[in-house]
Amino acid sequence: MIDKVVRFDRVDSTQDSAKEFIDERRTLAVTALSQDKGRGRQGRTWYSPKGGLYVSLLLFPEERVTSIPLLGSLSIIRTLEEYGFSSLAIHWPNDVLLNNKKVCGVVCERYRDSVICGVGLNVNIDKFAPRLGGATSLRIESSREYDIDEILAVFLKRFSGLYDELQERGLKVKEVLNYISGLGESVEVLTAQGVVRGTVSDIDDDWALLLRDESGIIKKFYYGDVRRLEW
Ligand code: BTN
Numbered sequence: 001m002i003d004k005v006v007r008f009d010r011v012d013s014t015q016d017s018a019k020e021f022i023d024e025r026r027t028l029a030v031t032a033l034s035q036d037k038g039r040g041r042q043g044r045t046w047y048s049p050k051g052g053l054y055v056s057l058l059l060f061p062e063e064r065v066t067s068i069p070l071l072g073s074l075s076i077i078r079t080l081e082e083y084g085f086s087s088l089a090i091h092w093p094n095d096v097l098l099n100n101k102k103v104c105g106v107v108c109e110r111y112r113d114s115v116i117c118g119v120g121l122n123v124n125i126d127k128f129a130p131r132l133g134g135a136t137s138l139r140i141e142s143s144r145e146y147d148i149d150e151i152l153a154v155f156l157k158r159f160s161g162l163y164d165e166l167q168e169r170g171l172k173v174k175e176v177l178n179y180i181s182g183l184g185e186s187v188e189v190l191t192a193q194g195v196v197r198g199t200v201s202d203i204d205d206d207w208a209l210l211l212r213d214e215s216g217i218i219k220k221f222y223y224g225d226v227r228r229l230e231w
Contacts, residue, residue: 051124072106089181101136
């Protein structure tokens with residue numbers, strides 16, 4: 001389904017470059033070797049030197065838009081499993097953890113009738129500034145380097161397969177549950193409406209997070225930043 005890949009050496013953000021192709025009305029991927037203004041979620045920046053995979057998918061979904069961030073995470077998990085990595089988890093819905101450290105982030109933005117799903121994967125980066133203490137890369141975890149283009153090709157294949165399945169039939173919740181970190185744990189979810197504390201109780205059929213709040217009420221989240229609480 002993703003049959004066109006547009007490649008740049010250096011851009012501000014592949015999220016913005018992808019927008020420039022909206023009039024082509026087709027699903028495509030935009031990638032760059034580095035980004036000067038890589039963006040994360042919640043206004044954060046995404047460290048984007050050469051050595052990472054930076055890709056934005058321009059999508060025109062008809063169904064199940066809210067599942068797309070998790071689909072990005074699951075496709076990265078499948079890709080990394082193909083490279084022999086284990087100890088992978090999804091920090092719902094947008095982060096992929098490798099050995100409990102963040103190796104990948106996903107951000108989805110609405111743009112006109114499209115959704116732009118941006119994925120940043122730390123591949124050959126060999127060190128991070130102390131403020132990015134929770135981050136890691138494939139190279140740090142495995143002491144070898146990878147062909148970023150080859151990883152991109154595997155990722156696009158995995159994403160395309162899951163995306164078609166999602167659009168046609170919906171995906172089984174079971175497979176994603178195997179990877180979700182934090183089930184049963186105390187967390188707080190930060191949303192535009194505020195912060196809710198509670199315990200992660202389940203993932204819904206449409207991949208929303210179900211949280212039991214402090215008064216026992218189950219609340220459903222499609223978006224949000226989940227932070228583990230130690231209490
Ligand atoms: C996050 O963890 O906050 C999400 C990070 C997403 C980064 C990717 S890299 C490719 C695309 N271009 C961007 O500017 N951001 C996304």
